[in-house]
Amino acid sequence: MNFEQLFDYLKHQPDFAGNVTSWHTIDPKPARYADFPSELDPRLHTVLLSRGISRLYSHQAVAFESINNHSDTVIVTPTASGKTLSYNLPVFQRLLQMPESRALYLFPTKALSQDQVHETQEMVKALGEDIKSFTFDGDTPVDIRRTIRTAGHIVVTNPDMLHQGILPHHTLWIKLFENLNFIVIDEIHYYRGVFGSHLSNLLRRLNRICQFYGSSPTYICASATIANPKEFAENILKRTVNLIDENGSPAGQKNFILYNPPVINRELGLRRSVINEVRSIVRKILPTGIQIIIFARSRQRVELLVTYLKELAVDLKINPEQIKGYRGGYLPKERREIEKGLKNGSIKVVVSTNALELGIDIGQLDVSIMAGYPGSVSSTWQQSGRAGRRQSASLTILVASSNPLDQYIIQNPEYFFGKNPERAQTDADNLSILLSHLKCAAFELPFDDNEIFTPGITTQLLDFLTEERVLRKTENRFHWMADKYPAEQVSLRNASPENVVIVDTTAGPKIIGEIDKFAAPEMLHDDAIYMHNSIQYFVDKLNWAELKAYVHQVDVDHFTDAITKTDLKVLDVSETEFNNEHGYFKNFGDVAVTRVTTAFKKIKFHSHENIGLGKVFLPEQEIQTNALWWEFPDDLFTDPFYQESVIGEGLSGIAHTLGHLIPLYILCDSSDISVIPMVRAPFSHKPTIYVYDKYQGGIGLSKKLYTLDDSVLQVVYRHIRQCPCSDGCPSCTGPMLENGRFAKLSSLRILEELKFKVSV
Ligand SMILES: [Zn+2]
Numbered sequence: 001m002n003f004e005q006l007f008d009y010l011k012h013q014p015d016f017a018g019n020v021t022s023w024h025t026i027d028p029k030p031a032r033y034a035d036f037p038s039e040l041d042p043r044l045h046t047v048l049l050s051r052g053i054s055r056l057y058s059h060q061a062v063a064f065e066s067i068n069n070h071s072d073t074v075i076v077t078p079t080a081s082g083k084t085l086s087y088n089l090p091v092f093q094r095l096l097q098m099p100e101s102r103a104l105y106l107f108p109t110k111a112l113s114q115d116q117v118h119e120t121q122e123m124v125k126a127l128g129e130d131i132k133s134f135t136f137d138g139d140t141p142v143d144i145r146r147t148i149r150t151a152g153h154i155v156v157t158n159p160d161m162l163h164q165g166i167l168p169h170h171t172l173w174i175k176l177f178e179n180l181n182f183i184v185i186d187e188i189h190y191y192r193g194v195f196g197s198h199l200s201n202l203l204r205r206l207n208r209i210c211q212f213y214g215s216s217p218t219y220i221c222a223s224a225t226i227a228n229p230k231e232f233a234e235n236i237l238k239r240t241v242n243l244i245d246e247n248g249s250p251a252g253q254k255n256f257i258l259y260n261p262p263v264i265n266r267e268l269g270l271r272r273s274v275i276n277e278v279r280s281i282v283r284k285i286l287p288t289g290i291q292i293i294i295f296a297r298s299r300q301r302v303e304l305l306v307t308y309l310k311e312l313a314v315d316l317k318i319n320p321e322q323i324k325g326y327r328g329g330y331l332p333k334e335r336r337e338i339e340k341g342l343k344n345g346s347i348k349v350v351v352s353t354n355a356l357e358l359g360i361d362i363g364q365l366d367v368s369i370m371a372g373y374p375g376s377v378s379s380t381w382q383q384s385g386r387a388g389r390r391q392s393a394s395l396t397i398l399v400a401s402s403n404p405l406d407q408y409i410i411q412n413p414e415y416f417f418g419k420n421p422e423r424a425q426t427d428a429d430n431l432s433i434l435l436s437h438l439k440c441a442a443f444e445l446p447f448d449d450n451e452i453f454t455p456g457i458t459t460q461l462l463d464f465l466t467e468e469r470v471l472r473k474t475e476n477r478f479h480w481m482a483d484k485y486p487a488e489q490v491s492l493r494n495a496s497p498e499n500v501v502i503v504d505t506t507a508g509p510k511i512i513g514e515i516d517k518f519a520a521p522e523m524l525h526d527d528a529i530y531m532h533n534s535i536q537y538f539v540d541k542l543n544w545a546e547l548k549a550y551v552h553q554v555d556v557d558h559f560t561d562a563i564t565k566t567d568l569k570v571l572d573v574s575e576t577e578f579n580n581e582h583g584y585f586k587n588f589g590d591v592a593v594t595r596v597t598t599a600f601k602k603i604k605f606h607s608h609e610n611i612g613l614g615k616v617f618l619p620e621q622e623i624q625t626n627a628l629w630w631e632f633p634d635d636l637f638t639d640p641f642y643q644e645s646v647i648g649e650g651l652s653g654i655a656h657t658l659g660h661l662i663p664l665y666i667l668c669d670s671s672d673i674s675v676i677p678m679v680r681a682p683f684s685h686k687p688t689i690y691v692y693d694k695y696q697g698g699i700g701l702s703k704k705l706y707t708l709d710d711s712v713l714q715v716v717y718r719h720i721r722q723c724p725c726s727d728g729c730p731s732c733t734g735p736m737l738e739n740g741r742f743a744k745l746s747s748l749r750i751l752e753e754l755k756f757k758v759s760v
Contacts, residue, residue: 269729
């Protein structure tokens with residue numbers, strides 16, 4: 001069966017076609033080429049020709065020119081568009097012409113840098129010149145570290161290693177820093193939120209060190225498609241960058257199907273499960289021999305789907321060995337074999353976490369199926385980009401879950417197929433992150449008293465650290481004086497320096513991660529089921545004094561849901577505006593949020609039945625952060641039906657929907673922010689909805705949301721209206737049992753009173 005026949009077949013299967021809400025065809029796109037740049041070194045010329053490349057894609061040529069002219073550059077092109085070559089070419093050009101030059105490549109994770117270095121090393125091999133490229137990370141053997149420090153022309157690493165393993169030891173890396181010409185930051189969209197704030201400060205430290213050794217490298221960033229790549233890269237780098245986003249690589253015809261599993265319980269808004277739907281779709285495609293990649297949201301789901309699909313293969317008399325799982329935790333050798341099997345066609349189906357979304361070379365497959373919305377438009381396109389050979393047609397099927405975000409996408413395909421609206425956001429000046437890196441920077445090199453690390457407050461912070469006896473001031477210089485090694489105390493994945501360390505005792509104590517102190521009581525209280533990389537752990541003990549949680553692996557049929565009481569106090573209103581059209585105030589400012597976890601529920605998987613309750617005794621936590629809030633007029637209703645309790649249900653319904661839909665506008669997880677409704681907020685005495693960043697000091701999310709127009713409330717209204725449930729459900733205003741039976745009715749009425757009414 002070929003593709004045309006497959007499409008025709010699927011269109012005539014009522015149990016498939018009946019659930020398709022949108023079948024979108026994207027026309028094939030021819031390549032746009034450019035000749036090799038006239039400056040291109042003849043040796044590179046020869047290597048490219050030997051690999052069958054006689055021209056460049058237009059974006060590669062533009063990137064070459066920009067980078068070769070020492071301009072900081074951000075390249076934004078989709079998966080499989082020859083992005084790596086776009087930056088490798090100008091870097092190699094320089095290395096060939098100035099053999100002492102150095103380049104530093106940063107990838108967001110260790111796994112990714114190990115996979116990506118491959119392409120660079122192929123290039124080195126083909127050139128046959130004396131150019132050395134190495135990965136430098138926690139796995140690098142001690143005996144070759146020395147060679148890398150002095151002889152590595154291209155050092156490939158990750159931010160964590162730069163932070164703890166390279167910058168604090170810069171004196172061992174003189175050769176690199178004196179000659180550093182390029183800093184490549186691939187997958188820059190990955191650095192949103194807290195990780196982005198850390199990266200930005202890490203680069204401030206890196207720049208200081210380069211300046212000290214007399215080099216001034218050019219920055220090259222690469223990103224997936226987001227709404228604001230230039231703004232975002234400039235926000236991270238604190239420099240002006242050249243944007244290159246005219247993709248010249250070709251693409252075959254793309255078929256994109258949005259698939260919504262049928263509703264099985266209208267009252268509760270329950271739909272048939274994603275896993276079962278994916279199985280029934282694969283049943284239709286598997287016998288054709290067409291290669292499929294399936295993305296699942298967790299490791300657990302990967303394993304479950306692989307088991308189901310192998311059973312299915314046996315049923316269909318197909319060799320089950322043609323079906324494989326792929327995820328973190330598999331041995332590298334195993335992973336390489338699967339990659340090979342995919343390339344040579346011996347593996348027909350691979351089920352993966354987002355581990356296969358980025359980089360890794362597996363060739364191009366034919367069909368990509370997403371078991372649930374991956375959480376952002378850019379991830380979806382990256383996963384979809386795994387299907388489709390350059391010239392031939394491909395198929396992507398997005399199977400929605402009942403999560404509000406999934407349901408919004410399914411019902412509003414124009415959102416998805418239009419211009420990507422997601423903005424990546426980060427705040428380099430989060431005070432607690434900034435302070436941590438200022439310490440690290442002072443450890444690395446003393447500060448002159450007129451030196452600027454961040455405009456406006458550097459001196460103030462240095463004085464503060466001097467008072468705290470972390471620094472000592474002599475002759476206009478601030479020197480490190482504490483005996484601690486500061487980088488060790490700072491994790492790039494968290495906002496606050498105080499974290500709870502998670503110790504897995506399943507097979508002897510092993511640290512598996514850490515969690516922000518503010519979030520810890522909710523997730524790591526005694527008797528909680530903690531999920532980490534989709535593995536379930538039972539929390540035996542949260543030792544608050546030591547900030548350690550002791551856990552062991554379990555396999556149970558439920559999860560725990562903490563009952564947390566939150567209180568929010570406005571500390572300062574920095575911006576406010578009255579919206580004439582809708583009649584409310586929108587504000588932005590500083591708030592103090594206190595949270596205390598008092599109990600937890602045990603909830604059964606799938607049925608979401610409450611199967612038990614436990615008490616928690618932990619101290620209250622407080623953070624100061626940024627918030628945006630809408631203050632609605634207190635005379636919204638004259639109708640006596642709308643008592644405070646009914647308005648309260650409506651505000652909770654709006655808050656539930658809003659909390660899930662914010663990622664439509666800003667690249668973040670819904671767990672990075674929190675939405676709190678108050679019928680009569682103590683600050684304003686009005687019905688108010690607060691949105692705050694769940695990190696000490698804020699990370700720029702609510703700030704960004706404040707600057708956007710209020711179409712987000714319009715979207716909330718439309719989403720609740722469109723939901724097929726009758727009185728609210730998990731896909732819109734939340735489970736009826738939680739938010740009350742008037743949540744849907746009341747939330748719609750509130751938004752209508754605020755003139756958000758639209759025809760849907
Ligand atoms: Zn609903």
